[in-house]
Amino acid sequence: MRAKSDAAIYRPDLGIAVLEYAEGATMGLIGTQLMPVFPTSLQAASYPVIPKEALMKLPDVNRAPRGRYNRGDWEYERGKFSTSEKGWEEPVDDAERKLLDREAPGMADFVATKRGMNHILKRQEKRIADILFSETYFSANAITHEWDDATNAVPIDDVNDGVLSFRSACGMLPDALVIAYSTFQDLKNCDQIVNRLKYTFPGLDINRMSSQQLAAVLNVPQVLIGGAVYDSAGRGLDASIADMWSNEYAALVKIANKEDFAEPGLGFTFLWTEDSPENPIVEQYREEQTRSDIFRVRHHVDECLMKSYDSSGNAVSDIAAACVYLFGNVTTI
Numbered sequence: 001m002r003a004k005s006d007a008a009i010y011r012p013d014l015g016i017a018v019l020e021y022a023e024g025a026t027m028g029l030i031g032t033q034l035m036p037v038f039p040t041s042l043q044a045a046s047y048p049v050i051p052k053e054a055l056m057k058l059p060d061v062n063r064a065p066r067g068r069y070n071r072g073d074w075e076y077e078r079g080k081f082s083t084s085e086k087g088w089e090e091p092v093d094d095a096e097r098k099l100l101d102r103e104a105p106g107m108a109d110f111v112a113t114k115r116g117m118n119h120i121l122k123r124q125e126k127r128i129a130d131i132l133f134s135e136t137y138f139s140a141n142a143i144t145h146e147w148d149d150a151t152n153a154v155p156i157d158d159v160n161d162g163v164l165s166f167r168s169a170c171g172m173l174p175d176a177l178v179i180a181y182s183t184f185q186d187l188k189n190c191d192q193i194v195n196r197l198k199y200t201f202p203g204l205d206i207n208r209m210s211s212q213q214l215a216a217v218l219n220v221p222q223v224l225i226g227g228a229v230y231d232s233a234g235r236g237l238d239a240s241i242a243d244m245w246s247n248e249y250a251a252l253v254k255i256a257n258k259e260d261f262a263e264p265g266l267g268f269t270f271l272w273t274e275d276s277p278e279n280p281i282v283e284q285y286r287e288e289q290t291r292s293d294i295f296r297v298r299h300h301v302d303e304c305l306m307k308s309y310d311s312s313g314n315a316v317s318d319i320a321a322a323c324v325y326l327f328g329n330v331t332t333i
Contacts, residue, residue, distance in 0.1 A: 005285070006285050006288075007285060008283040008285040008296065009283065009285065010282075011109075011113070011282040011283060011295075012282070014110065014113045014284075015113070015280070015281065017110060017113075018113045018114050018117045021114065028225065028228045028229075029121060030178070030224045030225070031124055031127075031269075032128075033176075034132065034176070034178065034253060034266055035128055035266060035267050035269045036255065036258050036268060036269065037271050037279050038258045038268040038269065038271065039273045039277075040270055040271065041273060041274055042272070043082070043083050043274070043275070044082035046078040046079060046080050047081065047270075048076035048077075048261040049077045049079040049261070049306055049308040049317060049319060050076065050262050050263070050264060051074055051075075051076070051308070051316075051317050052316075052319060052322065053074070053317075054074045056170075056171035059072075077309075077316055077317055078309065079304065079306060079308050080304075080309060081302045081304045082302055083270055083300045083301050084301070084302065085275065085276075086123060086280075086298060086299060086300075086301065087120070087296060087298030087299075088116045088119045088296070088297055089296045090115045091112070091287065091290060091293070091295075092109070092112045092292055092293045092294075093291060093292045094291045108293075109284075109295065112293075113282055116296065117280065117297050119297070120297045121280070122228060122230060122244070125244055126230070126244050127303050129244045129245045131305065132253070132324065132326075133246045133248075133251065135326070135328070137321070138251075138321060138326040139326065140327070141326060141327055141328060142327075142329040143158050143327055146330060146331055146332045147183060147186050147187055147190060147250075147330050148186040148330075148331050148332050149332065150186075150191055153186075153191075154192050155192060155193060156192050156193070156217065156218060157192075159219070159252070162325045163220070163325075165325055166252050169322045169325070170254060170322040170323050172254055174220060174221070174253055175221055175253060175255040176220065176221060176222045176252070176253050176255065177215070177218060177222075177250060178223075178224045178245070179223060179224075179225055179226070179245075179250045179330075180225070180243050180247040180250075182331070183330060184223075184225045186247075186331070188206055188207065188209055189206075193214075196217050197209065197213070200213075201216075211223040211224070220252070226243070226245030228244040229242060229244065248330055248333070250330050251324055251325065251326050252325040253266050256306055256323075264322065265320075266305065266306065266320050267303065267305040268306070269303050270302045270303075271299060271300065272301070276300045279299050279301065280299035281297070281298055282295065282296070282297055283296045283297075284296070306320045306323070307320055
């Protein structure tokens with residue numbers, strides 16, 4: 001199906017096909033696993049946030065004969081979000097289409113959409129990475145022996161101490177440990193990890209250790225590895241490949257449950273569905289002046305930490321801060 005005019009048509013078929021590629025191991029995207037997509041019909045609004053004081057209270061549940069039961073009387077506080085549009089277009093010239101479609105019909109559409117999707121999803125990943133691995137939002141807890149110090153590093157002890165501190169802050173256990181790809185490689189060489197693996201997974205080739213096996217060794221539900229990279233050099237300069245997830249940090253995280261606002265978590269990715277029903281949406285239109293089909297990938301989103309505010313805009317309950325334990329000094333600089 002090709003657009004024949006400058007009126008954009010919705011291409012969910014392309015969106016599904018390209019997302020299957022994007023959500024695979026190739027791109028290493030983990031952002032929306034940490035800040036789940038929350039579809040909303042509103043572009044900007046408030047949403048319910050559990051008061052911080054309600055996280056770990058132990059109320060009196062005794063009832064006297066003929067007396068009333070005690071009841072919960074706390075009320076939700078209000079967080080806020082305001083989505084904004086992000087988008088990218090990729091043209092497919094008629095001559096380029098002929099060349100590509102000669103090899104494989106439909107390839108031109110897929111390639112153009114993949115390029116656009118790559119820009120949109122990687123930008124979203126970078127925004128979430130910059131939120132979580134940031135001392136602007138979370139206090140960093142410095143590791144004594146960096147995890148790239150194979151002989152002296154004690155990541156098992158560090159994570160265990162972090163879990164205990166995490167539990168004391170929010171009364172729950174973390175859902176995941178988040179690390180950069182290079183940190184994952186460093187942990188494979190740590191003596192403490194290698195020695196523990198000998199007993200946990202006897203006969204395992206350390207170079208083939210999976211994130212699930214690392215999670216078992218560190219005693220966390222899962223390890224999410226941020227593998228996405230980007231070219232940090234300016235346009236026209238030689239490529240300089242950089243990780244989106246800094247190897248200077250790691251984090252224990254409680255992931256928000258979009259089905260239950262009474263459950264604390266890091267935050268959400270709010271998606272305004274009236275404008276972009278999917279994250280992201282794919283559209284196509286015809287541009288005769290360039291003899292090209294234009295493929296547009298876009299979404300209307302806001303990545304929000306779970307935090308409530310008063311009527312003056314001052315933070316009241318910083319739930320996200322209680323749901324993240326940020327490790328600093330993870331790598332030797």
